Amino acid sequence: MRVWTIANQKGGVGKTTTTATLAGLLAEQGARVLLLDCDPHASLTSYFDHDPDALEHSLFDVFDSDFTNANDLPNNLILPTAHTNISLMPSSIALATLDRKISQKPGKGLVIKKLKQAFKGEYDYMLIDCPPVLGILLVNAMAACEQLIIPVQTEFLALKGLERMMQTINMVTKAQKHSMQYLVVPTMFDRRTKASIATLRNMRDEFGMHLWPKVIPIDTKFRDASKAHQCANFLYPDCRGVYAYRQLIKTLKQAESAEQVA
Template sequence: MCAKILAIANQKGGVGKTTTSVNLGCALSRLDKKVLLLDLDPHACATLHARIYPEEVQYSLHDLFLAPEENWSTLWPLLLRTQALHGMDVAPGCIRLSELEVDFKDRSGKGSVLSRSLRAVSSDYDFIILDCPPHVGILLVNALVAADLLIIPIQTDFLALHGLKLLFDTLHTLNKALGRPILYRALPTMYDRRAKACTRVLELMQRKMEHAMFNTIIGIDTNFREASAQGCSIYDINQNSRGARCYEALAQEVLCLW
């Protein structure tokens, strides 16, 4: 059985992509699912979250993208960090991923490199989570082509809604090229129920997106910041916290999709 691939993406930064990638992955791992997290963001925030530092990275996803197809199966074991983050394997990113637009200039089939390379490890996992960069480019295209489900974290803030149009334009283009719709679900994040503005944005999202939105709402929790500072998941800080329970609920919703 092949892993289900979840791309966590939004073309606006600071909406909780890495927080969702890390904590959803850990929540699934706690449900006895085998999970692999790929850090496709050149800023490598998920890599740092797993306490994997640039000077320690001999092989990263940048090497995988540049490698000939016949080398993929031997390269995967070299770059994977097993059990790096609360029972979850991690494939580290690096700043050189930002050079991929130039590196891929003359490469054929460049939008499906990730999808094809994942076949070498897909049977080893139940879920593969892709922490995507906050801009349109070859990395995001590769992630969306590979994905079984696109999860769009949306901060419950009016300014955050404006970034969605760019992402949906990209989806529309890819849907035509792939000949199949990319399944997606929106995830409200950073919700503060005390703030009327957050409540209005949430109500607007629920009206506009209806069934294309998770029921789970990720609220503000200082434990997320503490987990990031300590290089761990929220479950290592407080497994009974509000934030931890939110990602447990999200994991259950994800499981119900298949």
């Protein structure tokens, strides 16, 4: 099972949209996808029409237990979505207490990595939607992934969140003692505005090979898809936003193939 982590230490940059759309495209290709909602705000959980306040179990149960395999976890922890090949491990507000509750627990930064092993063989991909703050959840998601995807809105304030992400990547890399594969993805690009164009230029100058050379444009179809609780590619397969994500997933798959050959 491959793990893709979608993260940025700034909110409102398109993390949940990116997670849901990439999941939809992978499912479209026949892959079995498990989504992890690591954000206490539970946007991904709500996206797929589950009320986080009404759920009996959530990802919090994983951190609060000493599981060794999938059978040790609650049977109804993984929820269905509107799409056959996509399952969801939901979030809850209880996740906001994790940093305080398990701060002294041994192995607290490797819980999701352990979860990956517990579900090995049951899914082809695990996609993780992260909170916009540095803490146990973000560190866990980064420690478990083979590919880190960093959506960045093409506006100047978003670059500050990107700077913090680079610091976090350096921290996790030093702790793991090996480099992390990451890709910065420009989102919400509006070619009509000078701000978007200037920000994209700055990103290209600063991040070079780590910056995806294309952009995800502003597209109201993403909002419509979230309202319908479905992945955009199943509802609007030909819209410009989905087309852009198809190009992104092609890049990610090519990187996977190159890694396997190496």
